[in-house]
Amino acid sequence: MNRRATTALLAAVIAAAGLTACGSDKDSSTDSKNTPPPAPTTAAAAPATPAPAAPAASAAARAGIPPKPDAVTQAVYIRALSAISPTLVGGKEDRAVSRGRDTCGTIHSFPNDHDKVVSITRQRFSGATQVTTEQAETILTVVQTHLCPKG
Structure with missing residues (x-):
């Protein structure tokens, strides 16, 4: 047998073995109506929770x-941000909230460097219109008041 034919035959055998191993529960459930279904195992009975979400x-x-x-x-x-400048939200509330939450992280990361926090906030909220330093200060107040954890 040549190499191509051997490879094709081997692929067919592997595919057939895979199909045989993946039998359906449909056939086994209709064979015996008097037999109760097997009890679920602990792993199957446990509610599906996304493990990575908690970490x-x-x-x-x-x-x-x-x-x-x-x-x-x-x-x-959102109302407080829009009062500073309507372009801060611009109809994209989820983005504005995400930026605010990230700003809480910046405040947490640089608790003793207010100038750096203001600079990062200014960059984060600048878009089509540049945010001034004064606006960044006001944004920080709004973010801390409404989004950042107290304490």
């Missing part, structure tokens, strides 16, 4: 990034 949430909390605010808090925060 990611705690990592964010350790970095000073708060969870997403509730709807009322978000609305008040």
Whole structure:
């Protein structure tokens, strides 16, 4: 047998073995109606929870990034940002909230360097329109008031 034919035959055998190993529960459940289904194992009975979410949430909390605010808090925060400048939100509320939460992390990371926090905030919230230093100071107050964890 040549090499191509051997490879094709081997692939067919492997595919057939894979199909045989992956039998369906449909056939076994219709064979015996008097037999109760097997009891679920502990792993199958456990509720499916995304394991990475908890470590990611705690990592964010350790970095000073708060969870997403509730709807009322978000609305008040968005109104306060829009009062500084409507371009800060620009119809993209989720982005404005994300930037605010990240700013909480910056405040947490640089607690003794206010000038650096102001500079990073200014860059983070600048978009089509550049944010002034005075606006960045006001943004920081709004973020700390509405989004950052107290304490």
